[in-house]
Amino acid sequence: MKKKVGKILRKAREVLQIEAEGILGLIDKLDEDFAKAVEIILKAEGRVIVTGVGKSGIIGRKIVATLNSTGTPALFLHPVEAMHGDLGMVTQKDVILAISNSGETGEITILIPSFKRLKAPLIALTGNPASTLAKHSDVVINTGVKREACPLGLAPTASTTATLAMGDALAVVLLEERKFGPEDFKRFHPGGNLGKKLSLKTKDVMRPVEKLSLTTPKAKIIKILSLLTETDIVWVVKRKQLKGVIDPQAKTKLILEDKIKFKTVCSEDIMLPAEVISADVSAYDALELMREKKANALGVIDEKGHFVGAVFLQDLLNKASFSFN
Amino acid sequence: MLLPRGLICPLLTPLKPNGEIDTVGLKQLWEYVVPHVDGLSLGSSFSLEGVYLNCEQKQALFKIVSGFWDEKTPLFLNITGVDEACTLQLAQLTATLFASHLDKVVIEVLPLWYRSNRGLPQHLDNLHLQTKATFVIANHPLIIKQKRPFLKHANIRTAVFKKIAQRKFVKGIIFQGDLNRFFNYQHALHGRDDFSFYEGDEVSFLNQPTSDGVVAFTANFVPVLWEKLVKQVLNPAGIAKNDSTAIFALGEKLRELQNICASSPAMLKWALGEMGILKEVYSPVPLSSEENLKKLKQWLSKYGMPSNPESQV
Numbered sequence: 104m105k106k107k108v109g110k111i112l113r114k115a116r117e118v119l120q121i122e123a124e125g126i127l128g129l130i131d132k133l134d135e136d137f138a139k140a141v142e143i144i145l146k147a148e149g150r151v152i153v154t155g156v157g158k159s160g161i162i163g164r165k166i167v168a169t170l171n172s173t174g175t176p177a178l179f180l181h182p183v184e185a186m187h188g189d190l191g192m193v194t195q196k197d198v199i200l201a202i203s204n205s206g207e208t209g210e211i212t213i214l215i216p217s218f219k220r221l222k223a224p225l226i227a228l229t230g231n232p233a234s235t236l237a238k239h240s241d242v243v244i245n246t247g248v249k250r251e252a253c254p255l256g257l258a259p260t261a262s263t264t265a266t267l268a269m270g271d272a273l274a275v276v277l278l279e280e281r282k283f284g285p286e287d288f289k290r291f292h293p294g295g296n297l298g299k300k301l302s303l304k305t306k307d308v309m310r311p312v313e314k315l316s317l318t319t320p321k322a323k324i325i326k327i328l329s330l331l332t333e334t335d336i337v338w339v340v341k342r343k344q345l346k347g348v349i350d351p352q353a354k355t356k357l358i359l360e361d362k363i364k365f366k367t368v369c370s371e372d373i374m375l376p377a378e379v380i381s382a383d384v385s386a387y388d389a390l391e392l393m394r395e396k397k398a399n400a401l402g403v404i405d406e407k408g409h410f411v412g413a414v415f416l417q418d419l420l421n422k423a424s425f426s427f428n
Numbered sequence: 429m430l431l432p433r434g435l436i437c438p439l440l441t442p443l444k445p446n447g448e449i450d451t452v453g454l455k456q457l458w459e460y461v462v463p464h465v466d467g468l469s470l471g472s473s474f475s476l477e478g479v480y481l482n483c484e485q486k487q488a489l490f491k492i493v494s495g496f497w498d499e500k501t502p503l504f505l506n507i508t509g510v511d512e513a514c515t516l517q518l519a520q521l522t523a524t525l526f527a528s529h530l531d532k533v534v535i536e537v538l539p540l541w542y543r544s545n546r547g548l549p550q551h552l553d554n555l556h557l558q559t560k561a562t563f564v565i566a567n568h569p570l571i572i573k574q575k576r577p578f579l580k581h582a583n584i585r586t587a588v589f590k591k592i593a594q595r596k597f598v599k600g601i602i603f604q605g606d607l608n609r610f611f612n613y614q615h616a617l618h619g620r621d622d623f624s625f626y627e628g629d630e631v632s633f634l635n636q637p638t639s640d641g642v643v644a645f646t647a648n649f650v651p652v653l654w655e656k657l658v659k660q661v662l663n664p665a666g667i668a669k670n671d672s673t674a675i676f677a678l679g680e681k682l683r684e685l686q687n688i689c690a691s692s693p694a695m696l697k698w699a700l701g702e703m704g705i706l707k708e709v710y711s712p713v714p715l716s717s718e719e720n721l722k723k724l725k726q727w728l729s730k731y732g733m734p735s736n737p738e739s740q741v
Contacts, residue, residue: 117607121636124611132621205663230639233430249614249625249638255679256637256661257672 118252118260125248125261126268132245133272140226140242141276144175147224149196151177154185156210158263159202166200166270173278182210190217199225204246204262206234215239228269230262244269305389306382308419309403309412312340320346320371324357327370336400338413339374345402345410347374377402382411389414429531429562431600431624432502433640434466435658437647438475440693440700441489443710449488450708455496457648460705462501464651466641466658469504473538473568474602474628474643477693478506479575480712483514487521494525499532504564506536512543512551519558530561536602538566545581549591556597564600565592567609568628583609590616593623600624602643607636630686634679637661646685649696649703650734653678681731688723691716695724703733 144151151170155163163179170177177200180189193199199218203211206229215236218225227240230247237243246269252260316334318327320341330337337349353373379402380389389401393416403412439461442453462468470493471478471486481489490505497503505526507518515537526533537555539548556563569582576582583605584592592598593616603610603625610625617623624640627633633642639662647654660675689695694711698721701709715721 117636120607120611124614128614131617131619134621207663231433233433245621247639249640250610251637251639251661254635255657255675257675262639 121250121252122261122264125250125265128248129246129265129269129272132247134245136242137244137273137276140244140273141280143224143226143242144198144273144277145280147196147198149176149194149198149223151175151200152180152193152197152223153177153200153202154180154182154211154214155202156182156208158259159204159208159266162263162266162270163200163202165267166202166274169271169274170277173274174281174283175274175277182208182214185214185217186210190214190221193218193221193223195222197223199223200228201225201236201240202228202266203234203236204230204259204266206231206236208236211236228266230265244273303386304382305380305384305386305401305403305414306412308386308389309382309414310418311412312410315413318349318370320369320374322370323366324368324370324373325365328365336413337370338377338402338410339370340410343409345377345379345404346371348377348400348402349374350400379404379410380414381406386414386419390416390419393419429534429599430622431534431562431564431640432467433624434662435464435647435651435654436467436469436504436602436626436641436643437461437465437651437654438469438472438478438643438645440475440648440697440711441471441477441481441485442697442706442708443485443712444708445710447482447485449485449492450706451492453706453708454489454492456705457700458493458496461648461651464655465501465647467502467504467534469506469536469602469643471506471508472504472536472602472643473506473508473541473566473571474604474645475648475693476571476645476691477711477713479508479538479541479571483509483517486518490518490522490525499529503533504536505533506538506566507555508536508538508541508566510542515539515542516555516558519555522561523559526561530559533561534564534599535559535561536564536566538568538571540567540572540579540582540584541575545585545588548584548588549595552592552595552598556595561597563595563598564602564624564626565598566602566604566628567613568602568604570604586612586616589613593617593620598623600626600640602626602628603638604628604632631683633661634683645693646682646689646696649689649699650682650685652734653682657682685724685727688720688727691720695720699724699728702728 153163153167167177167179201211212235225240226242227236228244228246229237232243232245246266248261248265316330316337317340318337320339335351339347353375357373378396378398380392382403382405399416401414402410403414405411442450444450471481471489473479505522507515507522509515509518567584572582600623625638626640627638627642630644644654657678692713692715694713694715697706697709697711700706
């Protein structure tokens with residue numbers, strides 16, 4: 104059994120190494136053509152039409168997904184469907200990205216004359232720069248690998264991994280060139296984890312007013328002493344308007360007074376101005392404001408200016424990590 | 429010059445018992461193999477007998493082939509001799525014989541057969557000076573170990589290979605060896621996008637195919653099967669779902685044949701003789717064993733003679 108496990112692991116390691124070396128090998132293959140492909144896509148007014156069949160088709164669909172989510176409009180064109188009418192979706196303004204490791208895939212090469220007629224630039228992602236596809240392409244990105252990991256190459260392995268990695272390289276370079284930022288990413292990822300981190304609204308993370316410690320501006324300190332000792336922050340509110348905040352800093356100031364007149368001093372005498380933020384502003388912006396004002400909490404107001412809750416730094420950090428900053 | 433991609437057959441050299449080249453047999457074998465391959469290698473170490481041919485035999489072989497070569501099939505000429513002087517002599521001869529076609533022939537050399545790693549890049553420079561042709565080097569530790577079992581470096585050392593790869597006239601390697609060495613060589617190829625890796629070990633090609641092709645010794649006997657397999661392997665998108673089982677079976681068939689014949693070219697010559705392609709089946713390397721011959725006969729009765737069209741499927 105031990106021997107069998109060893110054999111299994113050795114084989115698995117070999118496969119991973121072959122695939123890793125396949126990707127590493129691409130570093131040397133990168134040339135001006137890659138930069139040219141980026142330029143063509145950046146200049147294109149249309150979309151990137153990705154096409155491929157079999158495993159290359161599957162890789163193509165993933166490249167489409169990556170391009171779309173990183174700000175490059177793309178769509179997948181199945182070569183067979185293309186021959187039966189879908190070619191109509193390609194316009195002169197688009198760029199075609201054709202994927203074929205051998206560069207001789209019949210379903211792809213048969214489309215070349217149609218692509219040429221449409222006058223859309225053709226970029227080939229192929230492992231064979233001497234192939235028919237490569238010869239008829241405006242730009243050739245070489246994704247060739249020296250060795251496949253699967254016996255008899257029945258299932259393309261290292262070559263598809265390399266194509267996938269090259270697609271990612273293309274998408275990321277385009278992203279950089281387009282100055283694609285976190286806000287753009289958020290627009291394309293409302294449901295994803297990354298988007299979620301940024302798309303939370305302040306009202307989603309705030310503590311509602313009912314759960315906060317409140318007082319009025321005219322309340323005598325002696326009356327709210329117990330409240331002050333129980334909670335860190337007491338919010339001073341009058342007619343739903345936030346007037347100020349008694350935070351640990353204000354409390355310290357009170358203690359340091361020479362003669363403390365608990366019976367005569369009111370909340371409004373010791374409170375500090377409160378920083379507020381709208382309930383509809385993103386949690387990300389709330390965090391930014393906290394950072395800027397060096398505050399641990401912000402009052403949240405609605406569109407009428409009513410105090411509806413407060414957002415705390417601690418809650419924000421628990422909700423999401425803001426790695427984009 | 430772009431090197432061919434796909435199936436390269438290290439052609440066996442039909443010999444008469446007195447050591448002369450059997451010209452008729454050579455032509456017949458050539459005609460049998462050529463339609464199915466992407467390139468031919470003459471006097472190759474991967475035919476398992478090429479390095480055992482002496483200088484005169486190789487000279488005669490090159491002369492005969494230069495007489496009927498149609499220039500359509502890319503030709504690898506293995507100039508490896510018993511020593512450096514013989515190799516140099518063969519280099520000069522090829523330069524003369526193929527003077528007007530040097531853009532269509534490739535010089536193949538297995539330098540560790542007659543010298544060490546020391547000064548190897550300079551030695552190749554010298555050979556290139558004689559021929560001005562494209563070079564492919566061979567790394568074949570198994571056959572080197574046969575000749576010099578106690579040699580420390582039966583492989584081209586990676587550091588040496590790195591220097592060789594910087595020479596633009598060297599456009600490829602026929603590689604036999606372990607996977608780690610393959611990766612090391614690949615790392616040494618910085619910026620050489622035009623460099624081809626041919627697999628010199630049929631079993632390795634069947635297990636983990638290289639993308640530039642294979643130098644398949646058994647293609648002398650079953651070129652149609654190898655042609656079919658290599659085409660499918662190098663173009664996996666073309667494999668229909670139903671065909672994968674057939675290709676797997678084809679791979680197993682070739683693996684079995686390779687296991688039987690791996691130790692001696694005489695086995696294949698015997699089989700070619702049975703098929704009627706070779707009249708003379710003499711080989712400088714004797715039959716490996718009677719047991720292997722028995723296995724080859726069993727293989728033939730199981731799958732049929734390659735000349736039978738049904739057995740090629």
